[in-house]
Amino acid sequence: MLHKRPKIVEDALQACRELHGFTAGKSYEDLLRDRGLQLILERLFEVLGEALYRLRNLDEGAFDKL
Numbered sequence: 001m002l003h004k005r006p007k008i009v010e011d012a013l014q015a016c017r018e019l020h021g022f023t024a025g026k027s028y029e030d031l032l033r034d035r036g037l038q039l040i041l042e043r044l045f046e047v048l049g050e051a052l053y054r055l056r057n058l059d060e061g062a063f064d065k066l
Contacts, residue, residue, distance in 0.1 A: 005059055012051035019044045 022040055023031075031037055056063040 002059060005055065005062060008051050008055045008058065009062075012048055012055065015044050015048035015051065019048070 019041065022037065022044070026037070031041070052063065052066070055066075
């Protein structure tokens, strides 16, 4: 199962990259006004959370290093 670790970590990193990309130059007020952005960010946080959950269950040592 450890062979899945690189894919899980890449999923988490990609979600972080996309979160950064969608929020760059945005203010909190922008977020409050843009329902589409809210939904995108919510989904990306779900993806990130799921990847981290899977990593913790697969390899707690690798998870702790994050």
